[in-house]
Amino acid sequence: MAHAIVIGGGIGGLTAAAALHAHGWTVTLHERAASLEPVGSGLAIGPNALRALDTIGAGDPVRALNAFQGEGGVRRADGRWLSRTSIQTAADRYGDPLVVTLRAALVDLLAARLPDGALHLNSTAALASPGDATTPATVTTSTDSGAVTGEETADLVVAADGIHSPTRATLFPGRSPIRYTGLTAWRAVTRAPAGSFTPAEAWGRGTVFGINPLTGDRAYLYATAPAPEGARAPGGDERAELLRLFGGWYDPVPALLEGVEPDAVLRNDVYHMPRPLPAFHRGRTALLGDAAHPMTPNLGQGACQAIEDAVVLAHHATRAAGTPPGPDTRDAADGADGADGDMPAALAAYTAARRRRTTQVMRRSHRIARMTALTGAVPVAARDTAVRLAGLLGPTALVREADMIFQWRPPAGPA
DSSP: OOEEEEEOOSHHHHHHHHHHHHTTOEEEEEOSSSSSOOSSOEEEEOHHHHHHHHTTTOHHHHHTTOOOOSEEEEEETTSOEEEEEEHHHHHHHHSSOOEEEEHHHHHHHHHTTSOTTOEESSOEEEEEEOOOSSSOEEEEEEOTTOOEEEEEEESEEEEOOOTTOHHHHHHSOSSOSOEEEEEEEEEEEEEOOSSOOOOEEEEOSSOEEEEEEETTTEEEEEEEEEOOTTOOOGGGOHHHHHHHHHTTSSTTHHHHHHTSOGGGOEEEEEEEOSSOOSOSEETTEEEOGGGTOOOOGGGSOHHHHHHHHHHHHHHHHHHHHTOOOSOSOOOGGGOOOOOTTOHHHHHHHHHHHHHHHHHHHHHHHHHHHHHHTOOSHHHHHHHHHHHHHHHTTOHHHHHHTTHHHHTOOOOOOOO
16 A cells, blocks of 8 residues: 655645545655644635545535625725625536635544544654655654654655745755745634624735634634734734724724734735746655745635645546556546656656646736735725726626636546
8 A cells, every 4th residue: 555644734734645545545644733723714715625625525514614605805995895796606607605714624624534643743754855766755753852753755755844845945955936925914713793794805005904704603804914024013912913004994894803812813924936846746755735836815725726736646646656546537637647656757747737727826816916015096096996897897707707716626536
């Protein structure tokens, strides 16, 4: 039975481990943290990612978490609409809704699909050798204190170790390919305001504030604003910083921020990759998610593209490993499969299937980030006018812009 080592227990790493396990692999997942994900964070799962999750039996449980109903769109800071669409319009077009849920809920669903003993917390895995067609890949493991605990070999190493991926630096040494965008981002979960509210993303002058409903009468908030790299709020009070920036915006933004627990706000700088990597693999080692193609959060596709990566990687790697595959069908856009038994060739097929698509999504997301970062009165007015005019084309105009992203379909799964 083929053996895979997954480095990183985020959404991409967990999906990869679950998908490989579903295809008959023995899987070991190393996560350096003591727990899998912060609780106070949400994420959007688009129709494309829901179809990918269907291949490991997790699509319907995620759909059951949906609280996103009615209308949504883009507003100004004063609450006036720039563009509006119906959530049902998107669901009718793509066959699935956009699900906004707690990141922790998706993590739990994915972790439950791993076999007993597969997940190793407080365990750091570092790539020692990527392997080749005849030699397995090798990783060394250590504790959080840095003490080496062992060396492991595998038919496949999956590096889902994040935006500052040490594995990426090993495979492609030299200057880091990521750059700071000049924006920082906040995320928080709080109690929903009394009565109903309309999901929306509001654009100000260089600033963004988004509100989405969650199950259990909660709301997911996110925001971005210009800031020096590494900057933090005075005294570490990020809620106070959010109130300073957004406390004068339309209702219910100020009330939502007042209801946030001060220590429940997560803050991260936003990075992007100006030029894509030459490949997402080397030897028997593959990169996925932020390790392969970090993107700004403006399209809500970071986790979705990692989920896509995971199921496509499991599909191609399984054909090379000789583990029992699912139905022998695949989407024509996947690219050529590697020859049986040739893992590097299979991973080359994975790169071919994913590199162009993720580059398109990555660049589109960064373009939107640049639009939202505009601060001058004239450029902001021109931007808002363009968005408003596009919205006048009807409720499907905004939705059609997402066709390239949401119409994607995965290769056949193991079911």
